[in-house]
Amino acid sequence: MTDALARRLQTFDGPVHLVAHSLGGVVALETLARARDLPPGRVVLLGSPVQGSRAARAVAAWSFGSHLLGPLAVAQLARVHERRWELPREIGLIAGSRSAGLGRLFAELPQPNDGTVAVDETRLPGANAHLVLDVSHLGMLWSQPVAGAAARFLACGSFGGDPQ
Numbered sequence: 811m812t813d814a815l816a817r818r819l820q821t822f823d824g825p826v827h828l829v830a831h832s833l834g835g836v837v838a839l840e841t842l843a844r845a846r847d848l849p850p851g852r853v854v855l856l857g858s859p860v861q862g863s864r865a866a867r868a869v870a871a872w873s874f875g876s877h878l879l880g881p882l883a884v885a886q887l888a889r890v891h892e893r894r895w896e897l898p899r900e901i902g903l904i905a906g907s908r909s910a911g912l913g914r915l916f917a918e919l920p921q922p923n924d925g926t927v928a929v930d931e932t933r934l935p936g937a938n939a940h941l942v943l944d945v946s947h948l949g950m951l952w953s954q955p956v957a958g959a960a961a962r963f964l965a966c967g968s969f970g971g972d973p974q
Contacts, residue, residue, distance in 0.1 A: 811837055816845035825851040827964045831951060832857050832927070835903075839934075842899055852900045852967060854960040857924055857947050859931040860903070862890040865913035895936035902939040902963040904956055905932040910946040924950070941969040 815837065819826050826849045830838040835858025842848065859866070867889070869875045895901050911925020922929045926947035933940060943955050950956045959969045 812841040812844055815841045816848060819845075819848050822849055825849060827851040828853045829960055829964070830855055830858065832859070832947065834858070836860055839893070839895075839901075843897065846897075850899070852902070852964050854963050855901065855903045855932070855934075856950050856956065856960070857906055857927050857932065858903065859927045860891065860893050860934045861931045863913075863927060863931055864917040864919055865926055868917035893934060895934050900963075900967045901934065901937040902941070902960075902967075902969060903932050903934055903937055904950065904959055904969075905929045905940070905942045906945040906947055906950050907942050908944050908946040908949065911948065913947070938967055939963060939969050 819841070828838050828851065830853070835855030838853060839855065839858070839860060842853065869878060872878070905922075905927070906924030907922035907929060909919070909921065909923050909925050913919060913923070913926030919925075919928045920930065922942065924945065924947040929942055941959055943950070943953065943959065945953045945956055962968065962970045
């Protein structure tokens with residue numbers, strides 16, 4: 811999947827900014843880490859469990875869990891990662907703190923969490939910015955504050971002074 815994304819990104823001229831949600835953010839991050847010849851641009855990850863997912867680990871532990879999640883989610887989410895960003899591309903992460911989501915049914919998530927992903931699972935050492943907003947995991951996709959913060963980061967590399 812990372813190869814396909816890298817090939818697609820290489821078809822663009824000029825800066826290419828990315829906004830990705832959940833597992834899509836993990837795929838984007840892995841793509842950027844592996845393919846160094848991509849066009850420049852900023853990246854915003856929304857609710858992406860870059861350090862792994864407690865909920866995915868709980869589901870993967872079921873006898874049929876790996877089939878339910880699929881191989882990509884098992885590889886990227888169902889184990890603890892110690893990812894760190896050390897490349898020059900600017901990365902901003904937005905996490906949610908409204909604990910409303912299906913992940914709470916599968917695992918005990920520490921507070922704060924967005925109902926699926928805990929805030930600590932979204933922290934990426936070396937990233938340029940991290941912001942926590944009062945949104946749920948799916949709700950962040952329709953949130954005006956999230957859209958505004960993402961647009962600010964893509965424009966200037968900052969969420970606008972919110973030091974989280």
